[in-house]
Amino acid sequence: SQTIHQWPATLVQPVGSPLSLECTVEGTSNPNLYWYRQAAGRGLQLLFYSVGIGQISSEVPQNLSASRPQDRQFILSSKKLLLSDSGFYLCAWTSGGRGSYEQYFGPGTRLTVT
Amino acid sequence: GNSVTQMEGPVTLSEEAFLTINCTYTATGYPSLFWYVQYPGEGLQLLLKATKADDKGSNKGFEATYRKETTSFHLEKGSVQVSDSAVYFCALRQGGSEKLVFGKGTKLTVNP
Numbered sequence: 001s002q003t004i005h006q007w008p009a010t011l012v013q014p015v016g017s018p019l020s021l022e023c024t025v026e027g028t029s030n031p032n033l034y035w036y037r038q039a040a041g042r043g044l045q046l047l048f049y050s051v052g053i054g055q056i057s058s059e060v061p062q063n064l065s066a067s068r069p070q071d072r073q074f075i076l077s078s079k080k081l082l083l084s085d086s087g088f089y090l091c092a093w094t095s096g097g098r099g100s101y102e103q104y105f106g107p108g109t110r111l112t113v114t
Numbered sequence: 115g116n117s118v119t120q121m122e123g124p125v126t127l128s129e130e131a132f133l134t135i136n137c138t139y140t141a142t143g144y145p146s147l148f149w150y151v152q153y154p155g156e157g158l159q160l161l162l163k164a165t166k167a168d169d170k171g172s173n174k175g176f177e178a179t180y181r182k183e184t185t186s187f188h189l190e191k192g193s194v195q196v197s198d199s200a201v202y203f204c205a206l207r208q209g210g211s212e213k214l215v216f217g218k219g220t221k222l223t224v225n226p
Contacts, residue, residue, distance in 0.1 A: 032212055043218035044158075044203070051212060090157050101207045102148055103214055105157035 002027035006091050006106040013113055019064075019078040021109050023091030026072065031093040033074040034103065035066055038088040050074060086113045116141045120204050120217035127194055127224050135189040135220045137178075137204035145206040147171075147180055147187040148214070152201045161189075161202070194224045 003026045013019060025031050035047040046059045048066035056066050063082060067075045074091060088110055092103040121136040139145065146165045150158040162171030167182035176191045187204060204217040 034213075044216045046213060049212060057212075092158075101146060101212075101214070102160050102163055103158075104160065105150075108155075108157045110155075 002104065004091060004093055004104060004106040006109050008109060009107065010110045011112070013081050013111065015083055015113055016080050019081050021076040021089055023074040023106055024072055025093045028093070028095060030071060031095060033068065034092040035074065035076050036090040036092065038090060040087070081113045083113050086111055116145070116206060116208050116215045118204050118206055118215055118217035120220050124221040124223060127222070129196055129224055129226050130193045133191040133194045133222070135202055137187045137189065137217060139185050139187065139206050141206055141208050143209055145208050148205040149176070149178055149189050150203040150205060152203065158203065196224045196226050198222060199224045
């Protein structure tokens with residue numbers, strides 16, 4: 001069966017510090033991968049998605065970036081965090097190709113920028 | 115563009131009450147439709163789905179019917195429990211797109 005991991009689970013970082021969040025998927029190959037952010041009390045905002053290694057699509061211009069160095073690994077980064085980067089970050093995957101494309105979500109990372 | 119509109123929350127019910135969370139969508143063609151649930155502090159879990167008109171998705175006592183004529187996918191449950199307290203998201207996927215479009219979520223609180 002497929003599983004998706006995110007780490008760390010929680011993170012407290014000062015403004016201006018760098019960020020690296022990692023997401024890995026097991027039990028599938030060539031997944032589509034997604035990064036979302038959920039601000040407190042708000043809906044989901046799609047940040048990036050990737051359909052293959054090295055292929056990144058950005059949905060919202062901001063000081064975050066994403067990379068996919070391996071087939072089942074998706075990394076969210078920032079060189080300098082802002083207070084507004086605080087939120088709950090969710091990684092998701094879906095199988096490529098035809099299908100109903102339901103997405104499966106990881107447990108999330110709670111980021112607090114102080 | 116594609117969009118999903120959910121009823122504004124929060125929704126507060128007593129245990130065993132009937133639940134309806136409205137969801138309507140705007141899309142071309144025949145999108146796939148989903149309901150996700152998010153329990154406090156957790157990621158989203160797929161609750162149910164429907165991929166074509168008149169399909170009924172069901173899971174854990176929840177149901178939703180894909181209504182093409184009213185572009186709706188309302189979530190219902192006949193008797194809610196305290197453990198159903200969560201945020202519920204309606205979503206669609208347009209054919210040919212790699213992305214899901216989510217509604218803003220509806221927070222449900224069920225009191226004993």
